[in-house]
Amino acid sequence: MLDMVKYQKRKYIFLLLAFLATGFILRLNNLSGRSLWTDEFFTIFESSGHGVDIKNLLDHLSHKEPPALLKASEFKTFLKFDSHKSIKDVTNSLFNTDTHPPLYFWVMYFWRKLFGDGVFGLRFFSVLMGVFSIFLAYKVAQYLFNQDAAKFCALFVSICAFSVRYSQEARAYSLIMVLGLLTWLFILRMENYNKNLDAFCFALFNSLGFYTHYFYIFISVAQFAYLTVAHRQDSAKLRKFYLAFLWSVLFFSPWFIPLILKGYNFYLADWIFGYPGLINKIYYLFSGITRCVLISDTSAMPLSLFLYIGLLLFIYLSLHAIKDMLTRYPEALLFCLIMFLVPLLGMFLIDILQHGALLRQERFWIFPFLGFIPLAGYTLYYSFTKKRPVMCVVVLLMLVSCLGVSKMQFGPAPKYASIWINQESSGRPSAVIVYNIRTVVFAQAYYLDDDIYLIPVSNHRQLNSAIKSAADYADKIFIARHYHRSDASLMDKPFLEIDDIDSGFKFKTTIYKDDISVSEYVK
Secondary structure: OHHHHHHHHHHHHHHHHHHHHHHHHHHHOOOOOOOOOHHHHHHHHHHOOOHHHHHHHHHHHOOOOOOOOOEHHHHHHHHOOOOOOOHHHHHHHHHHHOOOOOHHHHHHHHHHHHHOOOHHHHHHHHHHHHHHHHHHHHHHHHHHOOHHHHHHHHHHHHHOHHHHHOOOOOOOHHHHHHHHHHHHHHHHHHHHHOOHHHHHHHHHHHHHHHHHOHHHHHHHHHHHHHHHHHOOOOHHHHHHHHHHHHHHHHHHHHHHHHHHHHOOOHHHOOOOEOOOOOHHHHHHHHHHHHHOOOOOOOOOHHHHHHHHHHHHHHHHHHHHHHHHHHHHOHHHHHHHHHHHHHHHHHHHHHHHHOOEOOOOOHHHHHHHHHHHHHHHHHHHHHHHHHOHHHHHHHHHHHHHHHHHHOOOOOOOOOHHHHHHHHHHHOOOOEEEEEEOOHHHHHHHHHHOOOOOEEEEEOOHHHHHHHHHHHOOOOOEEEEEEEOOOOOOOOOOOOOOOOOOOOOOOEEEEEEEEOOEEEEEEEO
């Protein structure tokens, strides 16, 4: 009997290690092959402490007439790790220039100090967080269900395209996954053991979630709702939960209170607000749920068809699994539904009441996705025992989807466009004109040859002035347009529709790649 127990334990350890290794390999797939994209450049210069410097520079350039002649190399200096900048500079940059809380940027400041500025190094922290989330999903499912179901939760996170995608980006989303799962783990330990240490750890990691992303409030509200409903008849335990919540808010107050007193306006994030309409929000609600299982960002019709078939099979399996969970693990089902539906409801209400665009931006689905993990893991576990052939097909298609997302760009990614500009310039004096948004300007500069001029413009008048000024020294002009996936005009309002320009230049060609178009004009 003892030998059998040891054998079972070794088997679970082996499977968990296999899922961790699989998840690690999938997250390394093409990690540095894809271009950095605009949001990742935000990570780069904010974690370098250059946020205020960049804002001041671009504010100055927005009033220059004619626009200043700066080469790409001069913009690149703001993207390099600067040993003269301290963690205080990183904090001040975020506090005074942007919408993001500081934890991820603090981490990346020290990470870059150790591992440098290469694409692989910048993204590798997210890879490690993504792999750690596999282990945490396993531990959470042990408390919710049993050890057999736990291994399938680990399998789901390991091979889920959504999880892999946000473990390959130099952004905070894989850290959010880890912090969300850690708070769940300590909630479940509090329920089982009622220890003060678990309450303190919950408060700490819940607060770190706030320090990572303001929308972490969705996860925290879901936790509050679950504890209130599940323990409404246990006043002593509920008081301990509420006290832990209070401590997590107090831990966050040194950042949040000064921010509010400063008069920060969250509606300045114009990429979130300003999108009325109901039908499109309902569409994004359902399409977003499907992306938690399979992502099919491909124009290849046969592959897309197979992935949608896999999605239908998963829905079929999940309905049976939820029915079984309702009988065997009703408390766990309540936990999963609240953790999934409350963040989703919060996003939906912001989109409806405040004309938000949360549902249409895939990355914000990380908040309800956490609640989806144990539901999906239990679906695979139940299906393995009852409908194994169908489950194997779904797992295979999940792997296909997972491999596919590693080849897809998140959004406007300038590597290809910049390489093309470098080739077309071929040593001749050239200027690139872009819209004066910092993520666009510095993203475009990163891959350009050092001696190519980069001219940020803020309006039509500056655009015309830039063209006339460039005519004195440039043989070629390139107009680069970065298209935001929520709103194509968001980054390019001054010159989205410009086709012909004056000043002795004629149009040659336009290329489009990775949400960026570049129009070339020659003398």
